[in-house]
Each structure stands twice: as structure tokens, then as C-alpha cells.
Amino acid sequence: MNAPEPSLSHLAEVVPPLEQIVVACAIAQSQRIGAQPLIRGLDDAAFAALCARCLPGVPLTNGRSASAPFDEFDELFALLCEHASPRDELSVWIAAAIATAAQRDEHLWQDMGLPSRRELSAILNLRFPSLAALNDRDMKWKKFFYRQLCLRAEVPICKSPNCADCSDLAVCFGPED
Template structure:
């Protein structure tokens, strides 16, 4: 086990808040997946504060690399910030973490490294309550966010992100019974 993994395990045992746990999961999942930056949209000073708040004593590099493909990071980041309550550094970090993970190919909770959708639901209700309240049909979060972006852009038909490569494609798009 490497030093970063050992430090992460030590920190998880300290019973932090849901927000801190989620950010730790996102950072660990981004690192596991070899993503760079680990969380987009956060400058060096803000990332240093995030690291000190969530992972004190753990050295992580958030070095930026240009996005290899077109994505909706900025639009989703802005959507989340518009609904953040309160709009504080933690909400900004969480919005950036969610928007970063949403560019990946699986369910959002999986792309964030969370154990289940339940933690993502709780986080969204806690930090983005009025946006979470709009999801009255309990739509999967990534799909819901992209629908919100389509509504903002005035696009009547909205394709879900990465459906063709999602592991649950047969479940979501299988024949009706």
C-alpha cells in the first residue's frame, strides 16, 4: 500500500462530515483512475485549502491537463453553483468535484467513488437543496443534470451522456416487460 493510500485510510477513520468524506472519495477515485486534474475548476490556492481541510498532511497534485474531449464541465459547474446553499468554499469544491466526475462514463455516484447513490442523494439535498428538489421523479443524477442543462440552453431533446458505454446500458435501455 502506498503512502497516500495509508494516509487516506487514516483520515477516513476520523469521522469527518459528509462533505469531507465525499471530497475524499472523489479525490481517491480520480487518483485511482489516473485523472488530471483530480478536480477541475479549482485554482492552486483553493486546491491547497481543500487539501488542508479534507486531507491534512496528504500531498496531492492537482496539475491541470487540457481536456481530451468536448464536455460540459463549465455548464454543469455553473448550474451547481447557481443552486449552492450556502455558496461557500465547500460548496464550490463540491460543485467542481461533481462536475468533474460527471464527465466520466458510469453513474455519477460511481464516478465520484461513493459506496452508493444514497450518499450522493444526501449530499445534493444538503448542499444543493433547491436543485435536488427539482428531481421529483428520482431520475439518475447525471441524466437529471444534463436535462437541466438542456432546459437552460432551450434544447428540447437531450441525449444522456455516455449512454453507449455505460455498464447499465441494457438495464436502462432494455425492452419493456
């Protein structure tokens, strides 16, 4: 006997609201700007599973692109996955959405289509707490991620030995309106 299809209310229990909002916004933003794939790093089966779990009844395809791959997607995706907690499928999907959006030009929360930086910070603290904790001075998330990647690669990127003395302080820590 086959198990019944889960109801929408059951899916809401499986995928907490914050995670649903983040995934839905990331996909909607990608569709709005015509990005292909909508979320990089997920094969067709993983993308279909993500949509079935987080956006039931919404017919989407991830698409493919013949264009060059994003420069730092793999490194950022790996960094996020290393800090995922719990290390489950949903964290991997969210890491892929964040790493995809990070390749765009606006603030990360805007690139993900989120209402504000607050939702981005909340999901990072919830799903990637050890990484989020390293951002103890509230640096802009995209700047923070790229700083982490440069530190890992032992590539100096900063003009100054510490943030307090840097001429780019406002660029890294200023408001994100």
C-alpha cells in the same frame, strides 16, 4: 503571536463528515483512474486549501492536462453553484468535484468513488437543496443534470413529451447497480 495549527479533531468540526467523505472519495477516485486534474475548475491555491481542510496531511497536487476540456463542465459547475446553499467555499469545491466526475462514463456516484447513490443524493440535498428538489421523480443524477442543462439551453433532448410515455424510462429512472 501565531495561532496554533488546528488539530485533526478541529478540522473534523469545520468540515462535516459527509462533505469529507464526498471530497475524499472524489479525489481518491480521480487518482485511481489517473485523471488530471483531479478536480477541474480549481486553481492550485483552491485545491491546496481543499486538501488542507478536507484531507489534512495528504500530499496531493491537482495536476494539469493538455487534453481538451470537458464538454459541459462549466455549465454544470455554474448550475450547481447557482443552487449552492450555503454559498461557501466548500460548496464550490463539492460542485467542482461533481462537475468533474459527471464527465466520466459510469453512474455519477461511481464516477465519484462513493459507496452508493445514497451518499450522492445526501450531499446534493444538503449542499444543493433547490436543485435536488427539482429531481422529484428520482431520475438518475447524471441524466437529471444533463436534462437541466438542455432545458436551460432550450435544446430538446427527450424522445417523448413526458417521461411516462418515453421508451427510455428505464434508462433514466432504473436501478443504478
